[in-house]
Amino acid sequence: MSExxxxxxxxxxxxxxxxxxxxxIALRSLAISATAVVLAxxxxxxxxxxxxxxxxxxxxxxxxxxxxxxxxxxxCIGLFVFIFISRAGPLGELGLMxxxxxxxxxQMVLITPILMGLTISALSGVDKAIKDSxxxxxxxxxxxxxxxxxxxxxxxxAAFIMGFGRAISEVGxxxxxxxxxxxxxxxxxxxxxxxxxxxxxxxxLALGIILIALALIINVIVNLALQRY
Amino acid sequence: MTLLKTAQLGYGAxxxxxxxxxxxxxxxxxxxxxxxxxxxxxxxxxxLLNLLDTPTSGKIYFNGQDTAKSxxxxxxxxxxxxxxxxxxxxxxxxxxxxxxxxLKVRGCGRKEIQTRVEExxxxxxxxxxxxxxxxxxxxxxxxxxxxxxAMIARPELLLLDEPTAxxxxxxxxxxxxxxxxxxxxxxxTVIMATHDMSQGQRLADMIGVLMNGEILQIGSPSEIxxxxxxxxxxxxxxxxxILSGIISQKDGALVTINVDGATIEAISEFAxxxxxxxxxxxxxxxxxxxxxxxxxxxxxxxEIARMTTVGQLVRIExxxxxxxxxxxxxxxxxxxxxxxxxxxxxxxxxxxxxxxx
Numbered sequence: 001m002s003e004x005x006x007x008x009x010x011x012x013x014x015x016x017x018x019x020x021x022x023x024x025i026a027l028r029s030l031a032i033s034a035t036a037v038v039l040a041x042x043x044x045x046x047x048x049x050x051x052x053x054x055x056x057x058x059x060x061x062x063x064x065x066x067x068x069x070x071x072x073x074x075x076c077i078g079l080f081v082f083i084f085i086s087r088a089g090p091l092g093e094l095g096l097m098x099x100x101x102x103x104x105x106x107q108m109v110l111i112t113p114i115l116m117g118l119t120i121s122a123l124s125g126v127d128k129a130i131k132d133s134x135x136x137x138x139x140x141x142x143x144x145x146x147x148x149x150x151x152x153x154x155x156x157x158a159a160f161i162m163g164f165g166r167a168i169s170e171v172g173x174x175x176x177x178x179x180x181x182x183x184x185x186x187x188x189x190x191x192x193x194x195x196x197x198x199x200x201x202x203x204x205l206a207l208g209i210i211l212i213a214l215a216l217i218i219n220v221i222v223n224l225a226l227q228r229y
Numbered sequence: 230m231t232l233l234k235t236a237q238l239g240y241g242a243x244x245x246x247x248x249x250x251x252x253x254x255x256x257x258x259x260x261x262x263x264x265x266x267x268x269x270x271x272x273x274x275x276x277l278l279n280l281l282d283t284p285t286s287g288k289i290y291f292n293g294q295d296t297a298k299s300x301x302x303x304x305x306x307x308x309x310x311x312x313x314x315x316x317x318x319x320x321x322x323x324x325x326x327x328x329x330x331x332l333k334v335r336g337c338g339r340k341e342i343q344t345r346v347e348e349x350x351x352x353x354x355x356x357x358x359x360x361x362x363x364x365x366x367x368x369x370x371x372x373x374x375x376x377x378x379a380m381i382a383r384p385e386l387l388l389l390d391e392p393t394a395x396x397x398x399x400x401x402x403x404x405x406x407x408x409x410x411x412x413x414x415x416x417x418t419v420i421m422a423t424h425d426m427s428q429g430q431r432l433a434d435m436i437g438v439l440m441n442g443e444i445l446q447i448g449s450p451s452e453i454x455x456x457x458x459x460x461x462x463x464x465x466x467x468x469x470x471i472l473s474g475i476i477s478q479k480d481g482a483l484v485t486i487n488v489d490g491a492t493i494e495a496i497s498e499f500a501x502x503x504x505x506x507x508x509x510x511x512x513x514x515x516x517x518x519x520x521x522x523x524x525x526x527x528x529x530x531x532e533i534a535r536m537t538t539v540g541q542l543v544r545i546e547x548x549x550x551x552x553x554x555x556x557x558x559x560x561x562x563x564x565x566x567x568x569x570x571x572x573x574x575x576x577x578x579x580x581x582x583x584x585x586x
Contacts (some may be wrong), residue, residue: 127318129314129316129318130318130320132276132281132312132314132318133314133318133320133375133378134330134334135281135307136279136281136307136314136379137330137334137379137382138304138307138308138311138331138334138335138382139330139334140304140334147320147330150320151320151321
């Protein structure tokens with residue numbers, strides 16, 4: 001137990017002294033997951049808006065499928081994307097395998113259902129009369145969707161942060177697609193996994209603390225956003 | 230000139246029919262009131278006219294154009310009209326932003342928006358509210374914001390869905406004043422749904438009576454209130470003295486109607502044996518103490534069963550074998566010394582009787 005405590009103290013020291021490797025891995029994690037969530041949001045939030053806005057056959061089934069995919073195992077997504085971008089895959093020529101871009105793609109696929117589903121839920125909470133008022137005021141379909149998103153802005157922000165939380169904390173896709181290459185594709189989760197296996201508990205713990213701290217910050221932001229909503 | 234026309238309009242969803250065979254026309258600068266009980270389909274019809282929902286059958290023509298032609302045309306036409314909903318709806322932003330919305334989505338410039346919003350704030354008596362969050366307003370204030378938002382883009386057609394329902398009397402009169410001014414000054418065409426008969430009468434040029442998803446009668450307010458086309462309309466518009474009877478004789482246009490054993494003479498197109506309803510307006514009934522010789526074809530002896538004083542008028546229900554309601558002034562009632570149980574004669578002309586099926 002005392003060993004663990006010592007490791008914890010050393011880990012804190014690594015963070016406080018801004019150990020270059022720890023900082024580098026944390027920043028890369030943030031950059032990759034932030035890119036993934038921003039790119040995915042650009043597609044998923046409007047797409048969620050469109051699904052909410054339009055009435056079509058199979059809408060409920062589609063929403064059910066999206067919600068089912070919330071809990072898709074990350075390794076499955078890693079495998080799925082791997083098939084597409086590996087040398088022999090249909091997108092193999094792009095040479096994306098074992099690059100940060102591959103991890104971004106994996107995380108984007110992972111959080112797409114969450115972003116889309118939570119956007120749909122957020123917009124469903126907006127009074128239907130808002131949509132009618134927007135259209136009645138002369139808004140185009142896109143303008144009306146944008147108005148509804150603005151009405152549900154806090155819940156949509158919450159969806160964005162939830163997506164980010166899921167992206168930064170996943171390990172399966174990052175390890176399969178990124179390959180955990182030191183100084184290139186190594187992110188917090190893959191590093192923790194590796195360092196733990198190597199017995200480098202101090203470093204693993206320091207990275208773990210950072211990851212949990214990030215998760216905590218994200219949670220605080222989500223709660224603040226939801227309170228305001 | 231006709232601005233809006235519907236042809237055989239129908240709407241149904243989930244195996245239910247909400248509207249059927251709706252055909253009517255609204256002229257430019259006309260105020261058309263849709264009256265009918267709650268659940269008659271007024272809101273559904275207004276939503277179809279605002280092109281928010283698509284009819285399951287029939288057509289809507291705006292300024293002669295078929296609105297079903299294309300999505301682009303629907304947007305273009307929708308931008309020439311505006312709707313105020315029954316429940317005040319405001320966006321979660323400032324009053325200014327709310328009122329400016331229709332101009333923003335039309336891509337108007339900042340300067341123009343500012344001028345027009347100022348103008349609307351003035352008209353709707355909302356000056357000083359522009360920075361307030363619209364969600365913090367009272368129901369009446371929020372409805373005025375909704376009205377300002379509807380009018381800012383100067384729509385050719387204004388659709389109002391019971392805009393004053395659930396509001397306090399002061400808010401109602403404020404909103405009605407704004408509406409009346411707009412109608413007068415801008416010659417806006419208005420279609421308004423209401424279940425408030427007096428509001429329909431006050432504001433409308435034409436009235437359509439919508440019941441159970443069908444338009445039963447269209448006419449001027451006096452036509453609707455004096456000559457309802459059938460018993461449902463008569464009952465809804467508050468006509469008193471609706472008596473059921475059978476036509477027993479016919480001599481040209483003059484018919485004799487058997488009502489509970491008594492005979493009433495009237496002018497009607499219906500044939501002998503037809504089951505009909507007789508409508509007599511209370512103002513057309515004269516009460517006398519003795520049987521007098523007059524041109525009135527219908528004179529019945531009865532006794533006063535009930536008397537109710539309403540302001541300067543007294544409503545008298547006379548039992549003549551059937552109940553007849555008439556109205557006299559308070560002074561006449563005093564001079565004739567009318568009181569409960571008193572024997573009187575009630576008379577009315579054959580031409581004052583309206584016969585419906």
